[in-house]
Amino acid sequence: MLTFLEVDGLNCPIVVCDWCGKRIEKAGDGNCEWYIDEQAQPVSGKAVDHIGRPIAGILFFTHKYCTRPCEKRNGFSQSRDLDAFLFELEHNCPFDRDRARQMSDLVMRL
Numbered sequence: 811m812l813t814f815l816e817v818d819g820l821n822c823p824i825v826v827c828d829w830c831g832k833r834i835e836k837a838g839d840g841n842c843e844w845y846i847d848e849q850a851q852p853v854s855g856k857a858v859d860h861i862g863r864p865i866a867g868i869l870f871f872t873h874k875y876c877t878r879p880c881e882k883r884n885g886f887s888q889s890r891d892l893d894a895f896l897f898e899l900e901h902n903c904p905f906d907r908d909r910a911r912q913m914s915d916l917v918m919r920l
């Protein structure tokens with residue numbers, strides 16, 4: 811999950827493994843997972859699974875070594891290396907790195 815760790819009264823964004831609950835400290839150590847239901851049917855123009863959950867709308871994050879047990883239990887069918895996911899996210903939601911760095915200097919305490 812994406813969440814915050816409070817450090818010196820500031821909320822610092824981090825990624826936590828949805829399987830073991832520990833922080834994923836390096837993107838290269840993690841995966842991003844999502845659920846695809848082969849039997850999904852479009853409803854009102856949006857694809858949902860057999861119990862109405864939006865397909866690919868919920869993301870899970872795991873350490874690479876936690877991916878297999880997490881997938882075995884939850885049945886995820888799609889995954890991406892976390893570093894590739896972040897790279898693609900930046901591509902699909904571009905931002906000004908200099909401006910972001912200036913705004914983030916206040917919460918980069920980790």
Ligand SMILES: [Zn+2]
Pocket residue numbers: 827828829830831832872873875876
């Ligand atoms: Zn883990």
